[in-house]
Amino acid sequence: xxxxxxxxxxxxxxxxxxxLEKMIDDxxxxxxxxxxxxxxxxxxxxxxxxxxxxxYYHLEGKGLIESRPKSGYYVRFNQKRFPELPKMTxxxxxxxxxxxxxxxASIYSDIASHNARIINFALAVPDPSLxxxxxxxxxxxxxxxxxxxxxxxxxxxQGNAExxxxxxxxxxxxxxxxxxxxxxxxxxxxxxxxxxxxxxxxPGDTVAVESPNYFGIFQALENLGLKVVEISSSPVxxxxxxGLQQAxxxxxxxxCIVIPNFNNPLGGCMPDENKKKLVEMISQKNIPLIEDDIxxxxxxxxxxxxxxxxxDTKGLVMYCSSLSKSLSPGYRIGWTIPGKxxxxxxxxxxxxxxxxxxxxxxxxxxxxxxxxxxxxxxxIRKALHTQCLRYMQAIIDHFPEDTKVSRPHGGxxxxxxxxxxxxxxxxxxxxxxxxxxxxxxxxxSASCNYNNCIRISFGKPWDDEADYGLMILxxxxxxxx
Numbered sequence: 001x002x003x004x005x006x007x008x009x010x011x012x013x014x015x016x017x018x019x020l021e022k023m024i025d026d027x028x029x030x031x032x033x034x035x036x037x038x039x040x041x042x043x044x045x046x047x048x049x050x051x052x053x054x055x056y057y058h059l060e061g062k063g064l065i066e067s068r069p070k071s072g073y074y075v076r077f078n079q080k081r082f083p084e085l086p087k088m089t090x091x092x093x094x095x096x097x098x099x100x101x102x103x104x105a106s107i108y109s110d111i112a113s114h115n116a117r118i119i120n121f122a123l124a125v126p127d128p129s130l131x132x133x134x135x136x137x138x139x140x141x142x143x144x145x146x147x148x149x150x151x152x153x154x155x156x157x158q159g160n161a162e163x164x165x166x167x168x169x170x171x172x173x174x175x176x177x178x179x180x181x182x183x184x185x186x187x188x189x190x191x192x193x194x195x196x197x198x199x200x201x202x203p204g205d206t207v208a209v210e211s212p213n214y215f216g217i218f219q220a221l222e223n224l225g226l227k228v229v230e231i232s233s234s235p236v237x238x239x240x241x242x243g244l245q246q247a248x249x250x251x252x253x254x255x256c257i258v259i260p261n262f263n264n265p266l267g268g269c270m271p272d273e274n275k276k277k278l279v280e281m282i283s284q285k286n287i288p289l290i291e292d293d294i295x296x297x298x299x300x301x302x303x304x305x306x307x308x309x310x311x312d313t314k315g316l317v318m319y320c321s322s323l324s325k326s327l328s329p330g331y332r333i334g335w336t337i338p339g340k341x342x343x344x345x346x347x348x349x350x351x352x353x354x355x356x357x358x359x360x361x362x363x364x365x366x367x368x369x370x371x372x373x374x375x376x377x378x379x380i381r382k383a384l385h386t387q388c389l390r391y392m393q394a395i396i397d398h399f400p401e402d403t404k405v406s407r408p409h410g411g412x413x414x415x416x417x418x419x420x421x422x423x424x425x426x427x428x429x430x431x432x433x434x435x436x437x438x439x440x441x442x443x444x445s446a447s448c449n450y451n452n453c454i455r456i457s458f459g460k461p462w463d464d465e466a467d468y469g470l471m472i473l474x475x476x477x478x479x480x481x
Contacts (some may be wrong), residue, residue, distance in 0.1 A: 013054035015044050020055065024064055024078045024322055025102050031081075034294050035065060035073040036351075037271045054201060062389045077393055085419035086266070086404045088240075091211040091230035104215055106441050115435075119469035122437040124264060125306045125329040130380050131143060131444070133370045136328055136363065143362035151359040157350045159185025159335070160358070163365035167335050170368075174296065174307045176319075178337055184345050187356050189322035194220045195352070196318040197255065199344035200288045201226055205254040208247050210239050212415070212453070214292070215262045217257055226448050229253065232325040235406040235415060238270035240389035241277055248285055256290045257377075261305045262295035265415045265444050265455040267408030272306040279311040286316070288341065294322045297377055300385040305410075315339030325411075326377060331360040383461065384412050385387035390462035398474030400481065412459040415441075418452045422480050427454070430476050436469045 023029045035046060039246055039446070041052040056073050059065045066076040144150055158164070164180035171178040174392035186192040201207065203225030209217060211230035221228055229251050231243045239258055247253060257279070260270040270278070275356030282289045293309045298303060309319040318341060336346040349355075367373065391414060404417040418424065431438055441453025460466055 012045075012047050013051045013058060015053040015313070016041070016051070016114070017058040020059060021062075021064060027078065027080065027411060031075050031078060033075045034071075035075065037072055037080075038259045040195060047100055055158050062386045062392045077389075078145050078149065081396055082392065082405070082407060082448075084404045085235050086415055086453070088232050088234055089211065090232050091445065091447050091449055095416060104219060105259065112179055117435045118434060118437050119465055120437045120460065121469060121473075122439045123457075124457050124459065126380060126384070127242055127410060127461055129382055129461060131327060132367075132371065136331075136365075136367055139367040139371060140359065140363040142366050143359060145202065146366070147362060148356075151362055155355040155358040155361055155363045157184075158346060159356060160361035160365050162369065163333070163361050164316045164335075166365055166368035167461070169336070170297075172465060173304050174293075174309045176307070176337075181341065182339075183335050184338065184342070184349055184432050185333065185361060186320075186349070187214050187353070189292060189320050189332065191215060191219065191332075191352075192320035192322070192334045193257065193290055194224075195286075195345050195348050196275075196290045196320060196338055196341070197221070197224060197226070197257075199338065199350050200318075201254050206251050207294075208244055208251075208253045208477075210263060210266075211443065211447075212265055212450055213257075214259065215443040217315060218443075218446050220460045221399060230445065230447060231270060231432060233266055235266045235268050237274060238266075241273075241274060241281065244278070245281060248281075248287065254285055255290060256282060257290045257292065258308065259292040259295070260308055261293055262298065262411035264295070264409055264411070265413055265439075265441075267406040267411060267413055267415060269305055269409055275306060275308045276311045278415050279308050279317060283312075283316055287317060288316050291320060291326040292316045294325050295365075295417075296321065296324050297326055298381060298384060298412065300381060300408040301409055302363070309337065311362065312339065315341075318345075326374070326380065327367070328360075328364065331364060332357070332361060333364045355436045384410075384458070387412070387458045387460075387462050391458040391466070393475075394442060394467050394470040395456075398471045400478055403477075412457055412458045414453040416439075416454050416456055418454070419481055420452050420478060422452050422477055424438055424450075424452060425453045427473075427476060427480065428479075431473060434472050435473060438473065 009370045027184060038049055038052045040306045042049050064077050067072050067073055163185055164183045165184050166177045168180050206227045206229055207221055209227050210229055210233040231247055238260055260275055262269055293307050318339055319337040366458045402419055406415040428438055428440050439451030439455040444450055
């Protein structure tokens with residue numbers, strides 16, 4: 001490496017920080033060890049003083065090192081301090097009715113609250129400060145200027161042509177070879193999933209789902225009069241394929257729904273070989289697979305994980321995603337690539353709402369074309385990874401020692417398993433008295449599991465308020481014990 005002020009310094013500081021982080025992870029540099037001075041680091045790596053400072057600032061932002069006045073930088077955290085992973089729960093191996101409506105209704109008002117007094121760990125979206133609002137606003141204005149009728153007419157049922165073209169380009173990131181005509185634009189990812197469910201099931205059918213699972217999927221299944229069989233899932237590798245195979249043998253499973261990449265709420269990511277096996281399994285039985293890949297672009301590693309759709313040769317994988325978690329939650333832009341069920345999905349979309357809103361589709365099409373979306377994704381991934389580490393460290397510091405926490409490699413959700421004595425519905429009530437919003441684990445299952453679990457979103461940038469909120473939560477949990 002060489003000293004200098006070139007644009008490559010942006011990459012140099014990350015290389016230096018990455019090398020130091022690996023030494024911390026490998027215990028070469030232990031907690032409490034003093035790091036080389038900025039001048040020594042500069043000489044050792046052949047980089048400018050500014051680049052050396054940037055490397056230390058980066059590690060400090062992740063909470064891995066700390067600056068001590070007039071003393072220098074010291075290691076403060078490594079992965080050996082991570083708590084145990086949550087234990088896998090074996091849900092009742094029964095096909096049963098879904099009943100989550102009342103539970104979700106009781107807490108949804110504060111999940112979506114815009115009350116500035118509430119410290120919101122419940123809302124699974126990135127903080128507005130992480131999103132390119134100014135560029136999106138410019139795209140809205142440009143969409144209006146480019147439209148012959150100011151975007152007041154119905155859009156095509158299948159969606160804005162330019163937006164579908166841009167979504168097809170996004171599929172290259174996971175190896176997809178998709179044409180714009182393969183895509184249906186929807187009002188967010190949940191509408192995409194719901195359209196797909198409607199296209200392939202009838203009331204009374206049984207659907208296999210992961211457990212725990214996003215409560216919105218359970219709501220959709222309940223609303224459509226479907227039964228579910230819950231399959232256990234790992235916080236590391238996702239869906240238990242053997243469990244699914246047993247369920248398929250035992251029940252007339254008409255469809256499967258999975259969130260393979262950074263599952264909500266567990267955060268697990270199915271290894272690509274497992275995705276391939278899953279697609280082979282459902283293809284042999286001719287069972288459609290609805291894939292929710294809403295978090296796929298928010299990976300912390302060097303490469304994007306594949307999708308189940310990548311391995312699909314028969315058109316049985318109905319791929320669903322959106323821009324809600326990465327770019328603009330309120331614009332409600334989602335899509336599905338439903339494979340062989342395209343015509344059924346288009347017909348249901350037409351009946352449901354004719355088309356999705358014209359203006360937001362045109363605006364997002366313009367942004368994806370001109371807004372440097374890939375650059376934004378790199379920025380938000382880095383921010384979320386840092387936030388993940390800081391939230392994890394605060395939970396270690398403030399929660400009881402027997403707390404178990406997931407270790408996601410993408411997305412912005414932590415699954416926290418507490419002592420069995422803790423009822424997290426009661427914890428939520430107590431937390432709201434302190435203006436802290438959390439989501440109790442019970443709503444992530446149709447069979448009332450996970451009473452001692454909570455989901456915590458780290459979409460909010462780390463600050464004193466977040467630390468205070470987790471400290472109060474920790475005190476409330478200890479009081480319940």
